[in-house]
Amino acid sequence: EPEVTQTPSHQVTQMGQEVILRCVPISNHLYFYWYRQILGQKVEFLVSFYNNEISEKSEIFDDQFSVERPDGSNFTLKIRSTKLEDSAMYFCASSESEWRSGNSPLHFGNGTRLTVT
Amino acid sequence: GESVGLHLPTLSVQEGDNSIINCAYSNSASDYFIWYKQESGKGPQFIIDIRSNMDKRQGQRVTVLLNKTVKHLSLQIAATQPGDSAVYFCAENRKNNAGNMLTFGGGTRLMVKP
Numbered sequence: 001e002p003e004v005t006q007t008p009s010h011q012v013t014q015m016g017q018e019v020i021l022r023c024v025p026i027s028n029h030l031y032f033y034w035y036r037q038i039l040g041q042k043v044e045f046l047v048s049f050y051n052n053e054i055s056e057k058s059e060i061f062d063d064q065f066s067v068e069r070p071d072g073s074n075f076t077l078k079i080r081s082t083k084l085e086d087s088a089m090y091f092c093a094s095s096e097s098e099w100r101s102g103n104s105p106l107h108f109g110n111g112t113r114l115t116v117t
Numbered sequence: 118g119e120s121v122g123l124h125l126p127t128l129s130v131q132e133g134d135n136s137i138i139n140c141a142y143s144n145s146a147s148d149y150f151i152w153y154k155q156e157s158g159k160g161p162q163f164i165i166d167i168r169s170n171m172d173k174r175q176g177q178r179v180t181v182l183l184n185k186t187v188k189h190l191s192l193q194i195a196a197t198q199p200g201d202s203a204v205y206f207c208a209e210n211r212k213n214n215a216g217n218m219l220t221f222g223g224g225t226r227l228m229v230k231p
């Protein structure tokens with residue numbers, strides 16, 4: 001069964017450094033997402049991406065965050081200057097279509113654990 | 118405030134019994150609901166979804182019930198197995214969202230005793 005893959009599985013970085021989290025969504029999916037989960041807390045929406053642009057973003061997704069689809073298979077999340085509170089599991093997800101057009105749930109990767117020291 | 122929440126943080130059941138995991142939502146504009154299972158070290162795994170024009174939907178060993186009157190969602194797992202042990206999240210999508218911005222509940226941990 002096709003799956004969303006994320007690399008690396010664990011990333012350790014120093015405060016103030018830039019990090020790029022990488023994702024390969026399911027190949028025929030058109031909608032891409034980043035969510036995060038701080039340890040012991042809920043999964044939170046960050047951003048959705050369609051047709052090479054951001055379609056929706058949350059308050060968490062400030063100017064320090066950016067997303068990019070550099071080629072036909074990868075989808076990346078960049079944090080320009082990491083803060084301690086950015087430490088979390090970051091999940092990439094993809095869906096075949098927008099929910100309004102039919103049953104198209106999000107399929108999640110196994111996440112990247114980001115630790116900011 | 119508007120939120121999706123779970124009644125029980127931990128549910129312990131005997132192997133072979135049926136499990137029921139509950140979720141309450143407060144936003145009547147929500148019209149799409151999903152149950153996810155999350156095992157340790159993994160991402161949320163889709164289990165089953167339901168739209169607000171339905172009351173019940175069945176999958177393999179799982180059933181989701183939606184009661185819009187009391188804004189309640191439940192996940193029923195038949196003949197619970199040790200492999201069902203995980204944290205279960207309900208998530209909602211709201212009509213006024215442009216995309217797939219899911220709002221997740223806090224999660225219920227299901228523990229299956231052999």
